[in-house]
Amino acid sequence: MKLGNKWLAAALGSLVFSGAALGADTQLSALFMAQAAYSEQDIEQMTEAFEAANPGTDVKLEFVPYEALHDKIVLSHNAADGYDVVLFDVIWPAEFARYGLLENVSDKIDSTTKGKILEGAWSTVEYDGQYYGMPWIVDTKYLFYNEAMLKKAGIDSPPATWGELVQQAKTLKEKGVVEYPLVWSWSQSEAVICDYTTLLSAMGGEFLDDKKNPVFHSGGGLKALEYMVDSIKAGLTNPNSREYSEEDVRRTFSSGQAAFALNWTYMYSLANNPEESSVAGQVRIAPALGEADISKASAVNGSMGLGIPVNSKHKDLAWKYIQHLTSMPVQEDFARLSLPVWKASYDNPEIAKGQEELLVAAKVGLAAMYPRPTKASYQEMSAALQLAIQNALLGNQSPEDALREAAETVANLD
Incomplete structure (x- = not known):
């Protein structure tokens, strides 16, 4: 594979170890995500450059779906052959810090480095004033739209609010441009929480109050779920969205079966690639929308970082690998x-x-990123919310009843 000369040179210049320091055939084990953001091929190429700069080093790469990433990290803690480097989500540092799963690397990060990285990116790896890795993926969800479909329906410009999006979706459906104008990643997983967070932030909602009590079952949190349910009832959202991940959204949108989609940065390149998409050249991107009289834009913090498990046997080399990747x-x-x-x-x-x-959309979206709660028990909270949202989307419960039950569960978590 062809390696980028400029960063290979940088790797060789700053990351070379002496053979004595490394020893022969030192192996690092690294855990990554197999979807969204950097592709497996990208990470393999980045790693090849690091290995070339560090003779005698071999990095064993493992890729798993996002849904398996958290448990892989937790279960490897006491394993004899655990990981040296792991990719982790912005929602996990509180839990990982509480249970001592990741190395505290605060003393490795100087003020110069801090100042050169986007402020919002540091929240990805920080908990209680300490850093547990380096930010690597800074991301949020954007509104993607098919400009050709909008023009076919007589719509001159994309929506400015979530309310306006519903009206445009109705026009697209009524004029027969597309059966289901909207597609989302609403499977019972963290994916639906990311979409829900985006809508909650647009509608002025909050997850928790100042005393850490749940309040998502009222105000903007309730409005967000009602919006989701109503879009299905109106036949505007593809009903399969209730089972879709982000990759399903990308494929559906890229095959011309939707006019609007909410997804991460990576979809912009792929949806405009003729080898990956039948609507390449028609795809536009904008910040996720705001809501009239409440917000100008909305966004969820979907960033991720790279950290070192406390049981790694090669912590210095692992940190050098992280420095290279980031x-x-x-x-x-x-x-x-x-x-x-x-x-x-x-x-x-x-x-x-x-x-x-x-980049224009990113300047707005990255500045508006809304955080999911920082709780050591976040996984349990998320699971309760996922179930509530799914029950409401399936029509098993009203949005109000579903969220109220979830709030009761969350109130009993530490």
């Missing part, structure tokens, strides 16, 4: 599926080239 030259060379965490990268014309519209 370095600005590497991130800039692979900025088509995931945007860099470095501030200066957004002024680099090479990064903007061909994805100017994405």
Whole structure:
């Protein structure tokens, strides 16, 4: 495979170890996600450069679906052959810190580095003032729309609010442009929580109050779920959305079966690639919408970081590998599926080239990222919310009853 010369040079210049320091055939084991953001091929190429810069080092890569990532990290804690580097979600540092799963690397991060990385990215790896890794993927969900479909329905510009999106979806359906104008990732998984968080933030909702009591079952949190349910009842949302992940959304939208979709950054490149999409050239992107008199835009913090499990036998080398993957030259060379965490990268014309519209949307979306709750028991909270949302989407319960039951469960969590 062809390796990017500029970041290979950077790797060779800053990451070379002496053979004595490494020993022969030192193996790192690294755990990554097999969907969204960087592709497996991207990570393999990044890793090849690191291995080339560090003779005698072999990095064993493992890719799993997002849904398996958390449990893989937890279960490997006491394993004899655990991981040296793991990819983790922004919602996990509180839990991992409480149970001592990740190395505290605060002393490895200097003030200069802190100042050069987007402020919001640091929340990905921080808990209680300590850092448990380096931010690597800074991401949020955007509104994707098919410009050709909108024009066919006589719609001149995309919606400015979630309410306006419903009206445009109705027009598209009534004019026979597409059966289900909307597609979402609403499977009973963290995917639906990300979409729900986006809508909750747009409608002025909150998950918890100042005393950490659940309040998502009222106000904007309730309005968000009612919006989701109503879009299905009106025949505007593809009913299969209740089973869809982000990749299902991408495939549905890219095959011309939807006019609007909410998804992560990586879909922009793939949906505009003729080899991956039948609607390439028709795809536009905008920040996720706001709601009239409440918000201008909405966004969920979907960022991820790289950390070192406390039981790693090669912590120094693992940190060097993380430094390589998160370095600005590497991130800039692979900025088509995931945007860099470095501030200066957004002024680099090479990064903007061909994805100017994405960067415009990113400036708004990344600044509006709304966090999911920082709780050690977040996994349990999320599971209760996933069940409630699914019950409401399936019509088993009203949004009000479903969220009230979830709130009762969450109130009893620590």
